[in-house]
Amino acid sequence: MTTISTKTPVSAGPMIDSSARIYGMMAEFETPAQITQAADKVRAAGYRFWDCHVPFPVHGLDKVMGIKRTMLPFFVLGAGTTGAIVGFCLQAFTNAESFSVWALVWVTGYPFLISGKPLMSVPAWIPIIFEFTILFSALSTAGFMLLLNGLPRLSHPLLANNRFRRATDDRFFIVIESRDPKFLRSKTEAFMRTLGAKHIEVVEDR
Amino acid sequence: MSISQTTNSRSSTKGFVDHDNTEQPTDGRAPLVLNMHSFGEVTHQVCRVAENRPPMAWYVAFVICLSILGFLGFCVAYLIFTGVGVWGLNSPVMWAYDITNFVFWVGIGHAGTLISAILFLFRQKWRTGINRFAEAMTIFAVICAGLFPGIHVGRVWMAYWLFPIPNSMEMWPQFRSPLLWDVFAVGTYFTVSLVFWYVGMIPDLATLRDRAKGRFQQFAYGLASIGWVGSMRHWHRYEVAYLLLAALATPLVLSVHSVVSFDFAVSQVPGWHTTIFPPYFVAGAIFSGFAMVVSLAVPARELFGLKDLITLRHLDNMNKIILLTGCMVGYAYSMEFFIAWYSGAMYEKFAFVNRAFGQYWWAYWIMISCNVITPQLFWFKAVRTSIPLMFILSIFVNVGMWFERFVIIVSSLANDYLPSAWDKFVPTWVDIGTMVGAFGLFGTLFLLFCRYLPMIAIAEVKMVMPEANPHPHDGHDGHDGHDGHGVPSGGIPALREPRSTEDSL
Numbered sequence: 001m002t003t004i005s006t007k008t009p010v011s012a013g014p015m016i017d018s019s020a021r022i023y024g025m026m027a028e029f030e031t032p033a034q035i036t037q038a039a040d041k042v043r044a045a046g047y048r049f050w051d052c053h054v055p056f057p058v059h060g061l062d063k064v065m066g067i068k069r070t071m072l073p074f075f076v077l078g079a080g081t082t083g084a085i086v087g088f089c090l091q092a093f094t095n096a097e098s099f100s101v102w103a104l105v106w107v108t109g110y111p112f113l114i115s116g117k118p119l120m121s122v123p124a125w126i127p128i129i130f131e132f133t134i135l136f137s138a139l140s141t142a143g144f145m146l147l148l149n150g151l152p153r154l155s156h157p158l159l160a161n162n163r164f165r166r167a168t169d170d171r172f173f174i175v176i177e178s179r180d181p182k183f184l185r186s187k188t189e190a191f192m193r194t195l196g197a198k199h200i201e202v203v204e205d206r
Numbered sequence: 207m208s209i210s211q212t213t214n215s216r217s218s219t220k221g222f223v224d225h226d227n228t229e230q231p232t233d234g235r236a237p238l239v240l241n242m243h244s245f246g247e248v249t250h251q252v253c254r255v256a257e258n259r260p261p262m263a264w265y266v267a268f269v270i271c272l273s274i275l276g277f278l279g280f281c282v283a284y285l286i287f288t289g290v291g292v293w294g295l296n297s298p299v300m301w302a303y304d305i306t307n308f309v310f311w312v313g314i315g316h317a318g319t320l321i322s323a324i325l326f327l328f329r330q331k332w333r334t335g336i337n338r339f340a341e342a343m344t345i346f347a348v349i350c351a352g353l354f355p356g357i358h359v360g361r362v363w364m365a366y367w368l369f370p371i372p373n374s375m376e377m378w379p380q381f382r383s384p385l386l387w388d389v390f391a392v393g394t395y396f397t398v399s400l401v402f403w404y405v406g407m408i409p410d411l412a413t414l415r416d417r418a419k420g421r422f423q424q425f426a427y428g429l430a431s432i433g434w435v436g437s438m439r440h441w442h443r444y445e446v447a448y449l450l451l452a453a454l455a456t457p458l459v460l461s462v463h464s465v466v467s468f469d470f471a472v473s474q475v476p477g478w479h480t481t482i483f484p485p486y487f488v489a490g491a492i493f494s495g496f497a498m499v500v501s502l503a504v505p506a507r508e509l510f511g512l513k514d515l516i517t518l519r520h521l522d523n524m525n526k527i528i529l530l531t532g533c534m535v536g537y538a539y540s541m542e543f544f545i546a547w548y549s550g551a552m553y554e555k556f557a558f559v560n561r562a563f564g565q566y567w568w569a570y571w572i573m574i575s576c577n578v579i580t581p582q583l584f585w586f587k588a589v590r591t592s593i594p595l596m597f598i599l600s601i602f603v604n605v606g607m608w609f610e611r612f613v614i615i616v617s618s619l620a621n622d623y624l625p626s627a628w629d630k631f632v633p634t635w636v637d638i639g640t641m642v643g644a645f646g647l648f649g650t651l652f653l654l655f656c657r658y659l660p661m662i663a664i665a666e667v668k669m670v671m672p673e674a675n676p677h678p679h680d681g682h683d684g685h686d687g688h689d690g691h692g693v694p695s696g697g698i699p700a701l702r703e704p705r706s707t708e709d710s711l
Contacts, residue, residue, distance in 0.1 A: 032676035052438040055245060055413070056665040058676055062442045070443045076450055094370060094378035107372040112380050124382040127465055131390040134458045138398040138451060142405050145447035149440040152432030159435065165416040167436045168409065170245035 023157035023205035024050075024177040025188050026164065027197035032058040035172035038195040039064050042174060045191060049180035053158070053173040075144045076137050083136025087129035095119045157205045164203075175203065222511045228522045228591055238332055238670050240514040245668045248515070252410075252662045253417055255510045260657055263509055271649030278643025281636050282357055290360050292636045299619045299631040304358040305469075306611040307641055310494070311351035311648075312392065312466055313487070313607060316459055317495020318344025319399060322406070323455035326448075332523055334666040335516045338410075339506065339655070340499050341403040346651040347498075348396045350644045355388070357640075384468035391465035398458055402451045405444075408434050410660035463487045470614065477557035477618035480545070486538035490607060493531035493577070496524050497603035504597045506656060515662050518591050525590040528603060532581035535610075539578065557618055565630060566617040569609050576606025 029035040032054070039052055043066055052061060093101060096109040096119065111119050146152060158164045158175065167173050174195070176188055185202070192200050225240050242248055285292050295302055318340040325333040359365055368389045370378055379386045412434035415427035434440070464484035471483040500521060507516040546558040561570050580602045583589045590596065621628045655661070668674055 032674055036676045053436045054438055054441065055249075055436060056409070056668045056674065057438070057441040057445050058674070059669075060676065061438055065438060067439055067442050070446050072443055072446050073450060090370060091381045094381065103372050105372055108376065110377045112382070114380075114382070117382070121382055127384075127387040127461070127468075128381060128390050130457075130461060131387075131394040134454050134461075135394045135397060138401055138454045138458075141447050141450045141454065142401045145405070145443050146432070148443055149437075151434070151440070154429075154433060156433055156435050159433075164435075168413040168416045168434075169249045 021205040022178045022185065023203040024175050024180075024183070025185070025192055026158070026161070026201045026203050027174045027192045027195055028163060028166075028199040028201075029172040029174070029196075030170075030198055032061070032172065034196060035174060036061055036064055038174055038197065041195055042176065045182070047176050047180050047182055049177040049183075051175055051177075053164070053167040053175060055168050055170060055172075058172070070148065072141070072144055072148065076141050079140030079144075080133050080137035083132040083134070084129050086136070087132030088125065090132075091125045091128060092120065157203055160206050161201070161203055163199065163201060178205075222508075222513060224513055224518055224593070226591065227517050227519045228587070236519060237672075238335060238517065238519065239667060240517055242514060242671070243673070245671070245673065248667050248671070249413060249417075249664055251512065251515060252660055252664050252667075253414060255512070255656065255661055256414060256658055257417065257419075261509055264653060264657065267649065268653045271646050271653060274643055274646025275650045276646075277639055278646055281639040281643055282353075285357055285636060285640070286362055290358070292634060294632050294634045294637055296629050296631065298622060298627050298629050299616055301358075301619060302616050302631045303612075303633055303637040303641055304354045306608065306615055307644055308351050308354040308358075309466055309487075309611040309615075310608050311347045311354075311644065312395075313463065313491035313494045313611075314498045315344040315347040315351065315395070315399070315495065316463060316488070316491035317499050318342070318347075319395075319402075319455050319459040320492050320495065321499070322402060323452040323459065326452040327456060331670045332520050334663055334670050335520050336499060336503060336524070336662075337666070338403075338406065338663045339502065339652075339661050340495075341399065341406065342652065342655045342659075343495075343498060343502060344399050345396070345403060346648050346655070347495075348392065348399065349651065350648050352392060352396065353644065353647070354640075384465065384472045387465045388469060391462045395458060395462045398451075398455055402455055405447065405451060406663060406666075407660065408432065409436065409444075409665040410663060412436065413664055414660060460488055463491045470618075475618050475622055476551070476553035477561065477614065479554075480542060482538055482541060482545070486535070486542075489531050489534040489538065490577075490610060493528060493535055494603060494607035496528050496531065497600040497607070500524050500528070500596055500600040501604060502652065504593055504600075506661070510656065510661065512662065515667060521593075521596060522587075522590045525584045525596055525599075528600070529581055529584035532577060532584075532603070536578035539574070553623060557621070560621050561613055561617045564617060564621060566613060566620070569613050569617070573606050573609040573613050576602040577610060580606075 027038065029038060035052055035054065036058060039061060042050055043064065052058075052065060054061070094109050095111060097111055098109075100106045100108045113119075158167075163171075164173060174192075174197075176183060176192070178185075182188075189200065227236050227238075227240060230236055239248065242251070293303065318337075321333050321340040322337045322344075325337075356362060356365055359368075367373075368379065368386070379389075408431055411427055411431035415424060415431045418424040418427050464487065467483035467487035470478035471480055473479060503516050503521065503524075507513050543558050546554040549555075561567075580599055583595070583599060589599070616631050620631055
């Protein structure tokens with residue numbers, strides 16, 4: 001890891017192995033305001049594969065970064081609708097004798113005749129339809145959120161970096177990835193110096 | 207400020223002294239985080255609970271809870287090997303302590319979801335200090351609740367009949383029965399609460415992972431935090447997901463206790479067959495749940511030095527909610543009586559007179575004293591902000607709410623239509639052992655949670671600190687102690703709009 005400091009050199013890590021692939025360049029900031037300003041500049045400079053790593057969602061930073069609103073609610077709507085249909089079909093099927101369904105074995109409905117009440121008593125099914133809707137929606141909310149975020153993952157190049165440990169504590173990081181078409185180590189480094197970061201560092205891809 | 211500086215500047219009394227922040231200042235917001243001016247301090251204050259050796263009191267409490275849990279195991283095993291006859295149930299009173307405990311514990315859970323979901327939708331920022339362990343309380347309470355119907359079915363090895371699983375009898379559950387609705391409602395509630403809790407905890411588990419010293423801690427917290435790197439692109443989806451989960455959990459929590467109340471309201475037993483039950487049960491659930499949160503928060507903040515994060519203001523707010531819901535419960539009690547009289551139904555009238563003056567009169571008056579009378583003391587600010595008094599009153603509420611369920615269930619069943627069928631329920635030692643044992647299960651789980659998981663939502667608490675509010679003037683000279691109330695001018699367009707809409711309370 002090579003340490004390139006703007007103002008105060010903090011640590012000089014071991015020299016970077018020239019054969020190692022570079023994941024990207026990382027700039028460290030101390031306050032939400034600083035990273036918000038810097039993010040605005042990075043976006044204006046035309047970088048595409050870059051991100052801010054922050055200990056909590058900084059208000060307005062997603063707008064500054066130009067993050068589009070996620071599609072997540074639509075996935076959840078679909079899952080919720082599916083849940084409602086599943087809940088209805090489950091109860092309709094288990095109360096009907098007319099057809100069989102294969103669920104590991106062939107199964108048929110079983111009509112409970114209780115004080116002459118209709119078998120298809122939809123109002124009495126509402127609680128379970130409701131619970132299915134909520135269950136499907138909630139599980140898909142969490143599931144799709146993680147899926148769209150590319151999680152879970154067991155390792156990440158940034159997690160091998162010691163300074164980056166404070167990204168979940170009290171420091172704010174901007175990382176420009178090397179796969180960005182505009183990424184050129186010397187140029188990006190020079191650009192990052194203008195952001196007013198506390199510290200700039202190359203992150204290896206290990 | 208580096209980590210070492212932060213550590214050195216921390217005085218030994220920090221977090222162990224109460225500061226009064228209950229007054230609403232006229233010129234701004236009352237602080238929700240006291241004595242802390244940097245994000246690192248918050249991280250440290252919360253994480254040290256999970257990182258350092260716990261205080262002696264933790265070990266003592268853990269041993270006590272674990273022994274009680276062991277006794278629960280014994281009682282349950284005895285019940286399963288012998289049969290439900292070891293309980294004091296008899297022919298008219300076929301539900302007693304078991305279902306009382308079930309309703310009690312489900313009710314306790316409701317405050318956690320209320321704090322995490324409903325207060326989130328209402329933008330009540332003070333929820334951040336207490337939501338994590340209130341959610342944990344929900345999950346552990348629902349585990350305790352789920353135990354009782356599970357062992358009450360008699361032949362527990364047939365418990366899978368509750369679920370629509372193809373079986374050799376070619377029968378299905380009765381979907382028109384409120385008892386089956388309960389299975390789905392409580393099952394969904396548990397699953398959704400667990401998901402909500404875990405999703406909220408991922409960033410904080412990542413914090414613990416990044417601070418962990420030992421190999422095992424790094425591995426365990428690393429696995430649990432599923433590779434969270436705090437990416438803003440992730441946070442964006444995360445926040446939307448959190449809002450969606452809150453919006454889904456809100457109708458869910460209201461439905462769960464409504465469905466529980468249907469167990470009674472849909473039947474035709476006098477004293478049960480009442481339309482007021484769903485809202486009355488939900489209010490009671492929130493009432494008892496908040497009392498439990500106070501009962502847990504008071505010792506926890508004392509023990510782990512979290513007084514700067516769970517402040518008097520949080521407790522004051524919770525006590526106000528206890529007062530409100532206590533009045534709602536009191537209203538429901540009187541309205542039940544009024545309707546019993548107004549309905550002109552002989553059996554209804556008898557059921558209610560019997561509740562207050564019949565064989566379980568003492569239970570009824572314990573309920574009234576603990577749920578309606580003593581919470582009225584919370585009208586006084588001196589009581590709301592007094593730690594010993596609020597702790598005692600919250601215990602009273604817990605006792606009162608347990609008796610409420612006992613009164614509703616047992617007094618209605620013991621004396622229903624035919625006097626020749628009446629009987630009296632007397633609990634056996636197994637009944638009492640199982641009831642007490644559930645507290646051991648709850649306590650054990652809660653103490654383990656305090657020891658190994660982030661007790662307070664670290665990331666969320668940082669968000670409500672004034673320092674979290676970015677304003678471009680801060681620039682490069684930013685230091686950690688500024689108040690964050692400056693008016694942004696120029697700089698980044700997206701930040702120019704004022705943030706006042708969500709800043710009340």
